[in-house]
Amino acid sequence: MTEERNGLFAGIDVGGTNLRFALVDRLGRIRHRHDLKTEIKAGREPFYEKIREGVGVLRSAADGCGATIVAAGAGIPGLIANDGYVHVSVNLPPLDGVNLREDLQRITGLPTVIANDVNACAWGERLYGAGAEFSSFIMVTLGTGVGGGLVLNGSLWTGIDGVAGELGHLTVEPDGRPCTCGNRGCLEQYASATAIATSARAAMSGGSGEEAISAESVSEAARQGDPRALKIFADAGRYLGIAAAGLANILNLEAFIVGGGVAASFDLLKDAAEKEMRARAFSVPGERLRIIPAALGEDGGLIGSAALAMQAFGNRTGV
Ligand SMILES: [Zn+2]
Structure with missing residues (x-):
């Protein structure tokens, strides 16, 4: 097939727990995958050995379909410079201060792109997912933390230092909950899975079973009509709406795309987020901005990392 003759791309999704690899074609389809633990x-060095192993598995799979790997892309959580230098990655401290792009190129022998994981997700959604019909949007991931990735005029906007789009650390409550970043009142403290569970524990204080509370269990309770659980999701949605209103007024974006684990409960957040955004934004950008769920699910980072490699090196043939 044509896309195989043109070569395939390796996507690597580096999480705090899982290290996932995928062989991706030019249409954004995953042809093979391999999962390890980070x-x-x-x-x-042991981490680099796993990268070598995972890319080796992808190479064998590419060989098996008569193709070669042109380039690799890796998405990692943290503040990543445009040249692949890792300023800081809270979940992966041994990578702090390392130029991961140079190291992965040396290890794998492949031209490599390194990106913040949510920027990679945003680029995957732009090419193959919920962002395909928009040229300017923000992707927000609601998981353990809250991440953001900005696409402006059809290009990823990473900022002068590569660290733009950190929506999770936008202040939405001036004297609010302290955040791991040193600020207080960050969006992450109100709209992440962690925050939803924290809010539920606070609402139940003194009750039994507090330890077992998770964003999923709060979601289940909300779906059964529990008013406290419904309010917790509505509150998270309201804080998202505050952030979305600011972005609408500043950037006049087309979409605010919600991904990450909490996006499974998107319907529980959506109305409150839209109502708050429309109440705060000017009418023109507020009516323009659509708040919608992501389409690629947990493969967004893998596909997006490979798509970034394709963008950077796609005119080369396989090696
Ligand atoms: Zn913060």
């Missing part, structure tokens, strides 16, 4: 506590 186990970063073992240190940098």
